[in-house]
Amino acid sequence: MPCVTRVTVLYPPLAEGDTGVVTYGDAAGGGPGVQVQPKAERDVRFVVGVEGDRDGRALDLPDTRGFDVVPGPFAVLGLLTPVVAEAGKPFPVTLEARDRSGNVVPAVEGAVSLTAEGGDLKTDARRAFGAGGTGQASGKVTLTRTGVRLLKATCNGVAAEQSVVVSRSAQVADGAKPKATAYQDGNTYVLGNAHVRLLVPRNDFGYGVAFLEAERGDQWKRVGAFPSLGELRVGAQGKPAHRMPVWLSEAKPGSATDAAQLVLSGAVEAAGVQWDLSVLCVLSDGAKHVDLHCTATPKADAKLRAFYAPPFYAGDGSFGAAKATALFPGLEYRTADEVSSGDYGIVPPFSDRQVPHPYKVTMPMVAVADGDVCAAVFWDPDQKWDGVHACPSACFASPERWENRASHLLALFAPAELDGLPENARELPEPRAVVAGKPLRACLESASSGRRLGGRSSR
């Protein structure tokens, strides 16, 4: 229990019945008092200990009356969605009334409007926050047109926006392949074996959205989704970076001994510079993980804030923001109701561990498990992403509440704190020069298995 203050009696001593009044946040002199924590919490208490014999050990007096730190007024509307939706298929949406500090405000009443540009939104979402409610309203939304779609919500004059990548459905045959195989089934490329498969549907915007599925009892179960095959972040200092998703025009299946592969390639323009990009996806016969090798090469000198390998959203289109356990070795072990970077036994700012210094990561992996699936991302920390610098950054957000996603972000990107990235930042504050023709690379393994984190195998 942290000591707020210590009051030492100088002279004269206090006799029985004498009083001492400590006023923490005395406003009599015109001050505002004590500013309390921004996080809502019930039954906060002060404890007074008395040290009468100067031995440094205080005897606590019986507890004082507790008080509640309560949410402030409704100021922010959170619009939580998956990162990827399939055209024509309903997906869950949650609206959350929050105060300026991010606490959920339960006592909000008001009608909610939910719209999407293009007018193809259908929803059964509850359209109001009710009296005595939880501060949350949820339901299902369906969008029929593909592309990056912007959802807008308002309640009591407070607005929220959220983008969702709407993709064609990946409709493929259900059967598992005994050996690793890459093939095309309708509009979708499939890289699969008996345990796991990666589905990459063709969209108007190219190949970019991908779904990872795991075989469970003769059925395929969605584990998570990639909204893009990577991301280039560009833009001037002092502003949030412009995020260019990697969506590619070509897909080519292939095979090798005991493995199959899918090569996706194309070009992306970012801040006036053309980049050649390729993503090599490799799956071995008995593997439960897909290797992803990403290469991005600028055709001219460029400036870059960050280079992301395909960002994996575990639970997207599946178990959502729920989880049984989540693990970031050396940093966090989280169970069902705990969020990553939470202040359980560790105080802010040290509780923030979404992008830690690479040396704090004791095993290069991040994982989330729920039900009978476990999704994980592994990487080689010695990989030199620009040919010189090693140790790319890992991002762990379970759930990804920083961007209001109802799933868990497991991502790998460059550069890292070793190269000037502030800890827990997701992009450099100022652009870094990248030389024309010099490739950037990032490799990771995206895995799924039936083994629960820290528990017995479920199959």
Add this chain to the structure above:
Amino acid sequence: MFTAPEGAARAVALLGVQKGTEYLFDDLRLSPLPAEAKATVAGGVGQVEAVVPGRVEAGGFGTFRLTYRAGKEGLPVGGALEVRRSNLDPRWSMPQVSDPAEPGYTTVVASTGAQCLV
């Protein structure tokens, strides 16, 4: 097993070890005082009454008044009161005694007019 005499405020256990030999002291447990004994001990050193708001808005401001009344033992010169909070959140104002117009301004007033060091 050692049981402190009735009315004792604290006990010191001296654990002797032989030089050059490694020992592992395990399973040392201190039983909590029974409620009535705790009340007796606390009654000897005093009691405290808190005047706090029932609720404070997150990130908002409040005033918290803690009144200590000395027990039979009184509080001698050099004795101290330690004020602690039940959570670890460091985003509260730090207490300060230098500027009444700034957040966290803290005062201490003794009924005897005693001078105190904060």
